[in-house]
Amino acid sequence: MHYHQILIVGGGLAGLRAAIEASRSCDVAVISKVYPIRSHSGAAQGGMNASLGNHPEGRDDSVEKHAYDTIKGSDFLADQDAAFILTQEAVPRIVELEHWGAPFDRTEEGKIAQRPFGGGGFPRTCYSADKTGLVLLHTLFEQSVKRRIPVYLEWQALALVVEDGTCHGVVAMDRVTGKIEGFQSDAVIFATGGAGRVYGRSTNSIINTGSGMAIAYRAGVPLKDMEFVQFHPTTLTGTNILMTEGARGEGGYLVNRLGRRFMEDYSPLFMELAPRDIVSRSIQTEINEGRGFPDGSVHLDLTHLGREKIMDRLPGIRDICLHFANLDPITTPIPIQPGQHYSMGGIDCNQDCQTRLPGFFAAGEAACVSVHGANRLGGNSLLETVVFGKIAGAKAAEYILGKEKAGQGAAAVEASTQQQGERVEQLLASEGRESPAQIRAELKETMIEKVGIFREEQAMRQALEKILELKGRYSRLGLSHKGRKFNLDLARALELGCKLDLAEVIAAGAIARTESRGSHYRLDFPKRDDEHWLKHTLAQYTPDGPSFSYADVALPRFPLEERKY
Numbered sequence: 001m002h003y004h005q006i007l008i009v010g011g012g013l014a015g016l017r018a019a020i021e022a023s024r025s026c027d028v029a030v031i032s033k034v035y036p037i038r039s040h041s042g043a044a045q046g047g048m049n050a051s052l053g054n055h056p057e058g059r060d061d062s063v064e065k066h067a068y069d070t071i072k073g074s075d076f077l078a079d080q081d082a083a084f085i086l087t088q089e090a091v092p093r094i095v096e097l098e099h100w101g102a103p104f105d106r107t108e109e110g111k112i113a114q115r116p117f118g119g120g121g122f123p124r125t126c127y128s129a130d131k132t133g134l135v136l137l138h139t140l141f142e143q144s145v146k147r148r149i150p151v152y153l154e155w156q157a158l159a160l161v162v163e164d165g166t167c168h169g170v171v172a173m174d175r176v177t178g179k180i181e182g183f184q185s186d187a188v189i190f191a192t193g194g195a196g197r198v199y200g201r202s203t204n205s206i207i208n209t210g211s212g213m214a215i216a217y218r219a220g221v222p223l224k225d226m227e228f229v230q231f232h233p234t235t236l237t238g239t240n241i242l243m244t245e246g247a248r249g250e251g252g253y254l255v256n257r258l259g260r261r262f263m264e265d266y267s268p269l270f271m272e273l274a275p276r277d278i279v280s281r282s283i284q285t286e287i288n289e290g291r292g293f294p295d296g297s298v299h300l301d302l303t304h305l306g307r308e309k310i311m312d313r314l315p316g317i318r319d320i321c322l323h324f325a326n327l328d329p330i331t332t333p334i335p336i337q338p339g340q341h342y343s344m345g346g347i348d349c350n351q352d353c354q355t356r357l358p359g360f361f362a363a364g365e366a367a368c369v370s371v372h373g374a375n376r377l378g379g380n381s382l383l384e385t386v387v388f389g390k391i392a393g394a395k396a397a398e399y400i401l402g403k404e405k406a407g408q409g410a411a412a413v414e415a416s417t418q419q420q421g422e423r424v425e426q427l428l429a430s431e432g433r434e435s436p437a438q439i440r441a442e443l444k445e446t447m448i449e450k451v452g453i454f455r456e457e458q459a460m461r462q463a464l465e466k467i468l469e470l471k472g473r474y475s476r477l478g479l480s481h482k483g484r485k486f487n488l489d490l491a492r493a494l495e496l497g498c499k500l501d502l503a504e505v506i507a508a509g510a511i512a513r514t515e516s517r518g519s520h521y522r523l524d525f526p527k528r529d530d531e532h533w534l535k536h537t538l539a540q541y542t543p544d545g546p547s548f549s550y551a552d553v554a555l556p557r558f559p560l561e562e563r564k565y
Contacts, residue, residue: 001413002152003184004029005406006396007170009157009212010191012039013133013385014364014392016140018189019149021393026400028393030151031172031183033207033491036141037134040193040205041385044133045244045316047115047125048386049379050090054107055114058122063087065121068558070380073119073275074373075518075528075563077225077536079554082351082369086380089387094126097386102139104128105313115249115313117378119275119565123249125379130244130316133382140386156491157212158424160188160219160360161409161416167219167359168409171420175491178484180421182413186400187359189392190216190347191385194365198499198506199340199452200444203235203242212366214498216347217505221355222538224368224551226345226502227509230376230519231453233279235339237297239324243317243336245378248272250313253301254283255333256291262298270565277375277519278565280338284453287337299333306330338453342381344372344519345506348538353392359399363392370536373553374518427493428484432476436493439470439477443496443503446470451507456523464507471500505539505546512548513537530560 006022008015011032022028032039051061066087071078098104098112104126105113116123128135144151154175161169161182169184192212196204217223233254234243248254254272256262266282267274274282283298292298302310302317307330310318314329321329346368353361353369364385371384400406443466450463474497481489515529516522534553539546 001182001184001410003407005185005400006187006189007031007183007185008189008191009170010193010364010366011036011151012041012191012193012364013137013140013382014389015189015191016144017386017389018191018363018393018396020140020143020147021390022397023147023149024397026397028149030149031155031157031170032151033154033156033175035153036151037137039137040208042134042137043203043205043242044382045130045242046117046246046249047127047132047379048094048136048382049117049120049124049377050094050126050383051087051124052091052094052112052114052126054111055123058114058124061122061124066090066124069119069121070371070377071558072563073375073377075375076534076560077370077373077517077553079370080557081554082371084557085351086371086383086387090383093383093386093390097136097139100139100143102128103135115246116273117245117249118270118273118279119377120379125249127246129312130246130314136382156494157192157215158420158494159416160215161413162219162357163409163412165358166409167357169413171417173424176486178487180417180424182417184407184410184413186403186406187361187396189361189363189396190366191362191364191389191392192366194343195499195502196340196343198443198447198503199229200448201235201240202340203232203240204340209495209499210343210502211495211498213346214501216355216360216362217501217539217541219357220541221357221360222348222540223505224345224348225370225537226343226505226539227513227537228344228374228519229340229506230276230342230344231280231338232341233276233283233338234300234336236320236325237295237335237337240339241320241324242341243300243334247300247302247314247317250309251305255299255301256286257293258291262286262291267565274565275375276378277521280453281521283338293335295335297335297337300336301333302329303331303333340448342376344368344374344376352395353388354395361392361396363388374520424490427477428479428482428490430478432478434473434476434478436477436479436489436496439473440496440499443467443470443499447503447506451510454521454523455510457511460507460511464504464511467500467503467507471504474500508546509537509539509548
């Protein structure tokens with residue numbers, strides 16, 4: 001058994017920032033199922049928002065205006081006090097990253113450069129070409145190495161350890177050896193990322209299975225607002241690799257097969273830089289109504305930007321196009337389609353990142369504070385990781401330093417470790433004939449087709465029936481490989497059980513919410529309904545499926561208004 005005062009699960013931006021903060025006063029360790037600089041945070045391309053006012057058109061920007069854009073973008077489901085924490089902390093976090101060596105692009109005056117992003121009233125997105133997440137991830141990992149923070153590499157979390165209503169650690173599997181061990185700790189922070197791989201056509205890396213959310217859910221911690229799933233407007237048709245919003249921020253056009261910039265029909269003021277939910281629905285409408293191209297795409301046209309600008313500001317996009325689409329965006333438009341991108345919902349926690357389970361905290365995409373509400377603005381996800389990662393680390397340290405006794409729960413950790421070991425042995429020994437790959441493929445297809453950009457009750461009920469069928473088949477799973485050493489068949493099968501739980505919560509929550517708000521767009525209920533649905537969805541685990549309750553949205557600053565762009 002291992003012991004650390006604070007255990008952080010997840011080696012991306014939120015987890016590393018939490019580890020750096022907590023290490024100032026506590027013994028900290030990180031568990032990551034991949035090497036940290038391969039975390040999905042590195043796939044974020046476009047940038048990170050802050051009201052620096054460095055762009056000529058952004059001189060009048062402010063914390064309040066950033067908060068307003070965030071809250072309006074959320075379709076007024078974000079908790080407004082949490083949104084203000086996000087925007088107030090933006091500038092100091094950017095400056096901190098700069099001082100730690102993050103290589104942001106610069107203006108001619110040497111200031112951090114900023115570009116426009118969707119739903120923003122000002123150009124406030126700080127960037128490093130189109131590889132911002134990657135350079136920030138390297139920056140924070142360097143800082144963690146400097147502080148000698150231990151990282152358990154290629155360990156997969158299986159369960160939270162809970163005794164007498166308090167979290168005492170985690171059980172995890174070493175993927176290299178297959179050994180299952182307990183990690184006792186006085187506080188646990190989950191920074192395990194999103195659940196994109198529940199869906200087909202996702203920009204998310206294969207590691208984004210939502211396992212952290214599902215583990216918390218099974219331990220009795222509610223999940224909040226899981227029905228709100230963001231679809232990014234521009235993913236490369238066929239592979240669904242992200243084509244950053246920065247491409248439109250730099251002046252890229254969206255064009256249908258008739259050669260029209262069709263966004264003037266949907267958002268004449270903001271055009272291509274309307275919020276993501278609006279642009280995604282607009283693109284899908286063009287495709288559905290026959291104005292797309294034969295491959296089910298519209299075009300992202302950068303050709304008018306010129307070679308110099310593309311090579312300077314969007315070199316990563318060009319590399320992706322050359323290698324994965326056999327085209328050069330300097331001369332040829334890019335075929336794109338919407339794809340699943342982000343989970344607005346997650347583990348229910350307050351502004352201190354504290355969940356209802358004492359000793360258990362969450363941050364980043366795995367958590368729901370809530371700052372994104374029904375729709376996240378581009379540039380706010382990288383910001384969320386460092387703002388609330390820092391807060392989670394500080395509050396977890398504060399929690400354990402205030403405890404009278406430390407190092408409790410050893411017996412509970414041992415018992416949970418044995419229980420998880422037995423679960424894994426049963427899975428390995430199973431002679432079932434159901435293929436995890438087949439179940440996974442059917443789940444992804446069901447979710448993207450029936451609980452996607454456009455939703456209606458009959459299709460979602462069909463999806464829920466299918467998910468329950470797949471859960472039944474999951475109980476008869478058979479693995480093709482029975483070994484313990486680096487058995488990815490086993491690892492993926494364990495993750496598949498988590499995906500099925502989350503899919504059930506998403507579909508059931510979406511059926512229950514009889515309105516359209518942000519990314520949740522129902523053809524049978526096309527209007528926002530503040531009278532009945534200005535509230536957060538809370539899903540509690542039961543053996544028979546999720547039990548739903550609802551919580552008020554914090555609205556102390558800006559009054560409700562119709563969301564227009």
